[in-house]
Amino acid sequence: GQNIxxxxxxxxxxxxxxxxxxxxxxxxxxGLFWYQQHAGEAPTFLSYNVLDGLExxxxxxxFLSRSKGYSYLLLKELQMKDSASYLCASxxxxxxxxFGKGTRLSVIA
Amino acid sequence: xxxxxxxxxxxxxxxxxxxxxxxxxxxxxxxxxxxxxxPGLGLRQIYYSMNVEVTDKGDVPExxxxxxxxxxxxxxxxxxxxxxxxxxYFCASRDSYEQYFGPGTxxxxx
Numbered sequence: 001g002q003n004i005x006x007x008x009x010x011x012x013x014x015x016x017x018x019x020x021x022x023x024x025x026x027x028x029x030x031g032l033f034w035y036q037q038h039a040g041e042a043p044t045f046l047s048y049n050v051l052d053g054l055e056x057x058x059x060x061x062x063f064l065s066r067s068k069g070y071s072y073l074l075l076k077e078l079q080m081k082d083s084a085s086y087l088c089a090s091x092x093x094x095x096x097x098x099f100g101k102g103t104r105l106s107v108i109a
Numbered sequence: 110x111x112x113x114x115x116x117x118x119x120x121x122x123x124x125x126x127x128x129x130x131x132x133x134x135x136x137x138x139x140x141x142x143x144x145x146x147x148p149g150l151g152l153r154q155i156y157y158s159m160n161v162e163v164t165d166k167g168d169v170p171e172x173x174x175x176x177x178x179x180x181x182x183x184x185x186x187x188x189x190x191x192x193x194x195x196x197x198y199f200c201a202s203r204d205s206y207e208q209y210f211g212p213g214t215x216x217x218x219x
Contacts, residue, residue, distance in 0.1 A: 033207075033208070040197070040213070042210040042211060042212050042213050043199075043210050044210075045207050045208070045209075087151070087152065089208075096140065096157040096203065096208075097142075097201075097203070099151055099152040100151065101150065101151030102151050
């Protein structure tokens, strides 16, 4: 499978902005997903990037650079409920998604 | 409502007692997958299926079986469960743009 790398843990302050990075292997790459997962629950879809650039959805934005094999998830105006794991996953055509190990984000007051 | 369902949600069993975790989706998706999730290891693929009667091994298939006789159903079978299969299991189905997860099955094998 493809190697997906993302930081294991991050901490940020309520109201601040945090950027979670993800790198992936570019061979056969089609698109990049971001999921949010609260402890013990199923992952929920946040974004899907196919083309280079930034896509914004409310407080969350996701960026992709296909040539660099790099993506990031940007969370603005952090809230306590944003404390969760954030999973980066690559999509390479007719195969299931390949997930990174996730970044555990802690939002502190 | 588009959804993936799994049953049971929680199961405690003993070593060697065969069990099946069911998975069903109502979105007519061709692709379905099973994952297990363990602390520090993230989501790891067990098996996946690209269509009816087409299944393939993921990263950690040992000790598991699957079948895909109908498009909507993709059960996970543990013929002889062992304690190292204690984990949180997720079924998922996918179209081109999004993967939908079931609610998860927390399995404990003693």
